[in-house]
Amino acid sequence: MADVKATDGWEPKIVAIVCNWCTYAGADLAGISRIQYPPNVRLVRLPCTGRINPFYIMKALQEGADGVLVSGCHPGECHYLSGNYSARRKFSMLKRYLSYVGIEADRAMFTWCSASEGERFAKVIKGVTEKVRELGPAKKLVKTL
Amino acid sequence: MENVEKKLQEEAKKLLADKKVDVVIGYERGTLPLTATPVFITDAGDAEKLVYDATCVQNLAKYAHDIISAHREAQKKVKPEDRKNKVVGVVARGCTTRSLVIQLQERQYDRESIVILGVPCDGYIDPKKFNLALDGEQAAEGSVNGDQIAVKTLAGEKKFALKDVLADNCITCRFNNPVISDVVIGDKAPAKAADKEYEKVDAFEKLSTEERWAYFTKEMSKCIRCYACRNACPSCYCKVCFVEQTMPQFVGTSAEQTDTQIFQLLRTFHMVGRCVDCGSCVSVCPMGVDLRNFLKKLDKDALELFEHRAGASMEDVPPLSTYRENDKEDFIYNP
Ligand code: SF4
Ligand code: SF4
Ligand code: FES
Numbered sequence: 235m236a237d238v239k240a241t242d243g244w245e246p247k248i249v250a251i252v253c254n255w256c257t258y259a260g261a262d263l264a265g266i267s268r269i270q271y272p273p274n275v276r277l278v279r280l281p282c283t284g285r286i287n288p289f290y291i292m293k294a295l296q297e298g299a300d301g302v303l304v305s306g307c308h309p310g311e312c313h314y315l316s317g318n319y320s321a322r323r324k325f326s327m328l329k330r331y332l333s334y335v336g337i338e339a340d341r342a343m344f345t346w347c348s349a350s351e352g353e354r355f356a357k358v359i360k361g362v363t364e365k366v367r368e369l370g371p372a373k374k375l376v377k378t379l
Numbered sequence: 380m381e382n383v384e385k386k387l388q389e390e391a392k393k394l395l396a397d398k399k400v401d402v403v404i405g406y407e408r409g410t411l412p413l414t415a416t417p418v419f420i421t422d423a424g425d426a427e428k429l430v431y432d433a434t435c436v437q438n439l440a441k442y443a444h445d446i447i448s449a450h451r452e453a454q455k456k457v458k459p460e461d462r463k464n465k466v467v468g469v470v471a472r473g474c475t476t477r478s479l480v481i482q483l484q485e486r487q488y489d490r491e492s493i494v495i496l497g498v499p500c501d502g503y504i505d506p507k508k509f510n511l512a513l514d515g516e517q518a519a520e521g522s523v524n525g526d527q528i529a530v531k532t533l534a535g536e537k538k539f540a541l542k543d544v545l546a547d548n549c550i551t552c553r554f555n556n557p558v559i560s561d562v563v564i565g566d567k568a569p570a571k572a573a574d575k576e577y578e579k580v581d582a583f584e585k586l587s588t589e590e591r592w593a594y595f596t597k598e599m600s601k602c603i604r605c606y607a608c609r610n611a612c613p614s615c616y617c618k619v620c621f622v623e624q625t626m627p628q629f630v631g632t633s634a635e636q637t638d639t640q641i642f643q644l645l646r647t648f649h650m651v652g653r654c655v656d657c658g659s660c661v662s663v664c665p666m667g668v669d670l671r672n673f674l675k676k677l678d679k680d681a682l683e684l685f686e687h688r689a690g691a692s693m694e695d696v697p698p699l700s701t702y703r704e705n706d707k708e709d710f711i712y713n714p
Contacts, residue, residue: 289621289629289645296641303712309704319702322711327651327680327699329710334584334676335644336592345712354714361714374592377637 246366248275249299250359251290253282253317256307256348263352271356272363275303282306284317288328291342296375301341301366305358308346318346337374340365383498383565384431387470390496390562392426400468400494404442406435413504413521413530417442431470433523433541436503438657440478440613443469447488448616467493472500473554474657477690478613480558481653484690484697487616497560499568502541502549504528505658507667509544513537547671548658551576558691576656577679583672595673599640601666608660608670609646614653621645647673652681652698655690 252258258279264271280286283306294302304325312318325344333339343362347355391403407418407428415434419442420426450465457463471479476495483490504523516532523541530537542550549555553573557563583591606622609615621629622642629645631638647654647670654674661671681687684707687698 288648292641292644292648293629296637309708316702319704319706320699322706322708323685323699323702324651326684326707326710327677328648330680331644331648331677333588334591335595335673336588336590338588343712344710345714357714358712361712375637375640377631377635379633379635 244371246274246300246363246371247298248301248303248359248362248366249278249294250275250303250305250362251278251280251283251286251294252304252347253285253306253313254279255282255313256311256346257305257355259349260347260351260355263349264355265352267352269352269356271359274363274366275359282312282314282317283321284312284314286321286324288324291328292332292375295337295341295372296377298372298376300369300372301343301362303343303345303358303362305345305347305355308348311348338369340369341372384429386564387431387496387498388426388429390564391420391429391468391470392423394468394494394496394562395420395423395426400466402446402465403429403468403470403496404439404446405429405470405496406431406437406439409434412518413509413523413528414506419446429470431498433502433504433545436506436546436659436662437611438475438478438613438655438659439469439471440475440482441611441659443467443479443493444482444487444613444616447492451488465492468496469493470496470498471557471560472498473552473556473558474500474548474655475613476557476559477554477655478657480690480693481614481655481697482616483693484695494562495557495560496562496564497557499557499565500549500552500555501568502545502552502555502571503658504541504544505546505549506662508546512539512544546658546662548656548661551578552656553688554655554691559693577675579672580675580679583676596636596640598669598672599643600636602639602643602664602668603666604639604642605665607663607665608668611659611663612650613657613659614650614655615646621649643668643670643673647677650674651677652685652687652689654678 291302306318332342345358394400403420406415409416413434446467454462518530520531522529526541528539528541552571555568630642681698685698
C-alpha cells in the first residue's frame with residue numbers, strides 16, 4: 235500500500251466498518267437514490283457494531299487505512315438490541331486511547347446511520363473524507379514492509 | 380510487617396494442617412539480597428518459609444489462576460468418580476485481591492477454589508529504583524527496618540528511605556488493603572497518596588499529539604517482545620493469546636516498529652476495566668518500558684466514563700460487558 239502514499243495525487247483511503255442492518259442499508263439507499271459521495275471509502279459489512287473487535291480498527295490503521303469509520307444503528311435501534319450499546323463503550327475508550335498515544339483523533343471516527351438515512355450516509359462519508367484529507371496520508375502505525 | 384509475617388505463617392500452617400487448602404501461594408526469600416520470590420507450599424511444616432515485606436513484588440493472583448486451570452485440565456483425564464477439588468490459598472494484598480475479584484467475575488473458577496489470606500500493604504520496592512539508588516554497586520546484604528533500607532555493598536554500607544524506592548503504583552495506590560479476604564491478617568495499612576493517582580496521566584494528556592506520539596514510540600522501541608509483561612499479568616490468561624494467534628494474525632512478528640506498537644496497543648487495550656495497577660508487568664519488563672503511563676490512562680477513562688475501578692468489588696460488573704442507555708456519546712461524529 236506504500237506505493238500510493240506519495241502525496242501528489244494522493245487520495246485518502248478510508249475503511250468503513252458498518253453493520254448490516256442499518257448503515258449498510260443506508261449506504262445502499264444512498265446508492266439507489268443516486269446521492270453522490272466520495273469514492274474514497276471501502277465498506278466492510280459486519281452483522282452488528284457489537285461484532286467489531288477494536289483490534290480491527292487498529293489493524294486497519296496499520297495495514298494502510300488513512301482513516302477508519304465505524305457506523306451502526308442508532309442507539310435503541312440495534313437489530314440485536316444492545317450490540318451498539320456495548321460497541322459504544324468500547325469505542326469511547328478506544329477513541330480516547332488512540333489519541334492519547336498520539337494518533338490524530340480524526341483517524342478513527344464513529345457514528346450512527348440508519349437504513350433510511352441515505353443522505354446522512356453521504357454526508358458522513360464526505361465529512362470523514364475531508365477530515366482525513368486535511369490530516370494527509372497516515373504515517374503512524376503504518377506497516378511499510 | 381514482622382507481625383504480619385508471623386501471623387501469616389501461622390494461618391498458612393493451620394490451613395494446610397487442617398487440609399482446608401492444598402497449596403498456599405506466598406513469597407519466600409529470594410536468592411539475592413532484598414528480594415522475594417513466589418513459593419508454593421504444600422506441607423504445613425514448610426509454612427515458616429513464608430515471608431512478607433516490601434520485597435514482595437509479584438501479583439500472586441497469576442499463579443492462583445494458573446494452578447487452578449492446570450488442575451482442571453488434568454482432571455479431565457481422570458474418571459469422574461475419582462475427580463478431586465483443589466483449593467488454593469493465596470497471600471493477597473490489595474492489588475492481588477482485586478485481580479482475584481476480576482478472575483472470579485470472569486468466571487475463571489469458583490469462589491470455593493480459593494482461600495484468600497488478606498494482608499495489608501505499605502508498598503513494595505521497585506527493583507529498578509533500588510538499583511539506581513545503589514548507583515551501580517552490588518548489594519551483598521540488605522534489610523528493611525521500618526521505613527529505612529540498609530544495604531551492604533563491597534564499598535561499604537548504604538542507608539536510604541524506603542519511600543524513595545517504592546514502586547510508582549504503590550505510592551499512589553488506592554487499594555493497599557484487601558478488597559476481599561477469607562482470613563484477615565494484621566491491621567489495616569495507612570492510606571497512600573491516592574488523590575495523585577492520575578497526576579502523570581493528566582500531565583501527559585496536556586502534551587501535544589506529536590509529543591505524545593514521540594513518547595509512545597520511544598518507549599515501545601525499547602520493547603523486545605519477550606512477552607514477560609503478558610506472562611506476569613494476572614488478567615492475561617487466554618489459552619491462545621492474540622499475540623500467538625495466526626488465523627487471523629493480529630500481530631506481525633517482523634522487526635518493524637509498528638508490529639511492536641500494535642502489540643502494545645492491543646495488549647494494553649485488553650486491560651480496559653481489568654488492570655489493577657499491580658505493577659507486575661512493569662517490574663518484570665527487562666527493558667524498562669513505561670507501560671504504566673498507558674495502562675493508567677485506560678483506568679482513568681473507565682472511571683470517568685463508567686465510574687468503574689477494576690476489581691474494586693465483587694458486585695461491580697466489568698465495564699465492557701454492560702452498558703447504560705445514557706452512556707456518554709460526545710465522541711460520535713455528527714456531520
Ligand atoms: S497490566 Fe500490569 S499492572 Fe495491570 S494488572 Fe496486568 S500486570 Fe498488573
Ligand atoms: S516485558 Fe517489556 S520488553 Fe518484554 S514484551 Fe513486555 S514491554 Fe516488551
Ligand atoms: S445491528 Fe446495527 S448496530 Fe447492532
